[in-house]
Amino acid sequence: MGCFTAPAAVGVLTALFGKRLPARLHMGWLNAMIWGGAAALAVEHVAHGELVPGPPFLTAMASPAGAAGLLHEIAWVGIPMTLALLAAGAAMVLVYEKMIMTRKTGRDAVAQLRGIYSKYKFGLLALMLAGTAIMVLVDRGMGWLGGAPFWEWTATGMVSSGALLGVQMLLPALLIWMGAVVLQKKEAGRARTSA
Numbered sequence: 085m086g087c088f089t090a091p092a093a094v095g096v097l098t099a100l101f102g103k104r105l106p107a108r109l110h111m112g113w114l115n116a117m118i119w120g121g122a123a124a125l126a127v128e129h130v131a132h133g134e135l136v137p138g139p140p141f142l143t144a145m146a147s148p149a150g151a152a153g154l155l156h157e158i159a160w161v162g163i164p165m166t167l168a169l170l171a172a173g174a175a176m177v178l179v180y181e182k183m184i185m186t187r188k189t190g191r192d193a194v195a196q197l198r199g200i201y202s203k204y205k206f207g208l209l210a211l212m213l214a215g216t217a218i219m220v221l222v223d224r225g226m227g228w229l230g231g232a233p234f235w236e237w238t239a240t241g242m243v244s245s246g247a248l249l250g251v252q253m254l255l256p257a258l259l260i261w262m263g264a265v266v267l268q269k270k271e272a273g274r275a276r277t278s279a
Contacts, residue, residue, distance in 0.1 A: 085134050085144045085154045087223055088125035090162025091118045091169055108181060113211055114173035120212020121169070121219035123256035131249055132241035160230075165222040172218055205264045212257035220253070 095118035102111030129135035134143050144150035184194060228234040236246050243249045 085129070085150075085157045086142045087157050087161035087165055088122045088129070088219065089142075090158050091166045091219065092122040094166050094170070095119055095122060108177070110173075110177050110180070113176060114169065116208055116211035117169055117173060117215030117218065119215070120257045120260070121165075121215035121217075123212075123260070124216040124253040125219055125223065127253050127256055128249060131239065131243045131252065134241075161223055161226045164226060165219050168218050168222050169215060172214065203268075205261055205268065208264055209257065209261040212260065213254070216253065216257060 095115055098111050098115050098118070102115065105111055126135060129142075135141065136143055140146050142154060144154040224234050238244060239246050239249045243252065
């Protein structure tokens with residue numbers, strides 16, 4: 085219904101106020117995970133007919149009973165999803181700062197990879213896909229705890245194949261990543277022509 089809204093709300097806050105935090109916290113990593121996962125789950129909710137382009141946007145909000153179910157899902161799935169993303173982000177920063185950047189070989193390896201990663205934005209893609217994996221895992225895990233099957237091979241709504249829906253959920257991350265690579269190449273081309 086709307087489980088992705090809890091991490092998205094945190095994503096709005098980190099996007100607005102993340103620049104005020106120390107750079108060593110790598111808030112961009114957390115934002116990429118949050119927005120990659122939120123976009124993928126939004127695609128899933130559109131496919132299920134739970135998210136529509138006009139009011140009430142989340143179809144559960146059309147009735148008081150549906151709104152109560154939506155709030156329950158946000159509390160039961162959205163908050164654990166958010167906590168899992170925050171924990172994963174904190175673990176990544178901890179490993180990076182304490183284990184990789186404190187060793188000379190780690191710094192050298194990061195310097196070598198930085199050129200490739202920044203040229204093709206693989207880090208952005210990896211973070212968006214990691215966020216998607218974490219959010220989907222929490223969504224399915226909490227559903228399983230509530231009695232639903234963990235794996236579903238069929239889907240309801242616009243897409244009847246669970247596998248096809250899974251591929252469609254990857255499209256936002258891939259499109260954002262390709263757009264970021266194209267934008268970076270255009271900016272680099274403009275910088276070369278103006279120099």
